[in-house]
Amino acid sequence: MITTITLNPSVDRRYVVQDFQVGNLFRTHQFEATAGGKGLNVARVIKQFGEDVLTTGFIGGKNGEFILEQLTEQGIKNDFIQITGETRNCIAILSKDVVQTEILESGPKVTSEQIELFLQKYERILQDSSVLVASGSLPEGVPESMYYELIIRAKKKGKPFILDTSGSALREGLNASPFLIKPNKSELELLMNRPIESEEEIIKAAKEISQNGVEFVVVSLGSDGAIIIHKDLGYKVKIPKIEVKNPVGSGDSMVAGLAIGLYKNYGIEDMLKLGVACGTANAMEIGTGQIRKANVESMFKNVKVEKIKVLNSLK
Numbered sequence: 001m002i003t004t005i006t007l008n009p010s011v012d013r014r015y016v017v018q019d020f021q022v023g024n025l026f027r028t029h030q031f032e033a034t035a036g037g038k039g040l041n042v043a044r045v046i047k048q049f050g051e052d053v054l055t056t057g058f059i060g061g062k063n064g065e066f067i068l069e070q071l072t073e074q075g076i077k078n079d080f081i082q083i084t085g086e087t088r089n090c091i092a093i094l095s096k097d098v099v100q101t102e103i104l105e106s107g108p109k110v111t112s113e114q115i116e117l118f119l120q121k122y123e124r125i126l127q128d129s130s131v132l133v134a135s136g137s138l139p140e141g142v143p144e145s146m147y148y149e150l151i152i153r154a155k156k157k158g159k160p161f162i163l164d165t166s167g168s169a170l171r172e173g174l175n176a177s178p179f180l181i182k183p184n185k186s187e188l189e190l191l192m193n194r195p196i197e198s199e200e201e202i203i204k205a206a207k208e209i210s211q212n213g214v215e216f217v218v219v220s221l222g223s224d225g226a227i228i229i230h231k232d233l234g235y236k237v238k239i240p241k242i243e244v245k246n247p248v249g250s251g252d253s254m255v256a257g258l259a260i261g262l263y264k265n266y267g268i269e270d271m272l273k274l275g276v277a278c279g280t281a282n283a284m285e286i287g288t289g290q291i292r293k294a295n296v297e298s299m300f301k302n303v304k305v306e307k308i309k310v311l312n313s314l315k
Helices: 038-048 061-073 112-128 146-156 167-174 185-192 199-210 250-263 268-283 293-302
Strands: 002-006 010-016 031-036 053-059 088-094 100-104 131-135 161-164 216-220 226-230 233-238 304-308
Touching: 002 038, 002 250, 010 061, 031 038, 031 061, 038 053, 038 061, 038 131, 038 250, 053 061, 053 112, 112 146, 131 146, 131 250, 146 161, 146 167, 161 167, 161 250, 167 185, 185 199, 185 216, 199 216, 199 226, 199 233, 216 250, 216 268, 226 268, 233 268, 250 268, 268 293, 268 304
Parallel strands: 002 053, 002 131, 010 088, 131 161
Antiparallel strands: 010 031, 088 100, 216 226, 226 233, 233 304
């Protein structure tokens, strides 16, 4: 079983507004509310691929009830800690040329007692999990060291842990050397505290991270595919051109594909191809964190993986 951890889930509200501009009034008939948060997007894709998945984290209020109802309707197993605060909303406005504007609420406050209850639940969940995936931000009250703690506990039981977050939560989590991380270019710049422009600079930064014990550093590059560092090996993944309908959730879908590949013991190149194929297939759909398996299979055949040169020592 794959377990996805979403400590700060949300109701994702998507609006399609052509010619969107700040300060004007718009009406739209194209809108959708989805059980969201990065980890829930990951879980939805895993389920659509036909694999066994469990979701966990913190949840509360009417928004929490909506999320649990959607997960249950979709046949996605869930085991959350109930909190008194209201689970947040996140708003995405898509305008012409698929330009995206996002408004993200910070989320509810979680108490130390609720954190302890979650850690107790996590120990039980670990017993039945083959792969762990933690995604997204931390809600108020949860320490920045939380992902570090979850990774350490998973490693003690020999369970690979994929971490997809950013900022201080990612920096703290890296101290526990997760199995795989998936920053995009801007997240990589924030992590390294320097601008990163060229492919060589991406490779250098990813290599620096990998030398701290991270097995796979997967840098997602949108329509340019991805660059991956695994120990002393480097890979560049290229994707075919597609008609993009909605890019929201493509990074999460990529993580889902990587988790599935790891769970099913794929070889390195096939695992990377499946990750990129799932991310690309999501961008072909209107919904967030949605794939069609036929599109994934088609993309898998057309995604190209090439090995790239990686320096063994960094200057």
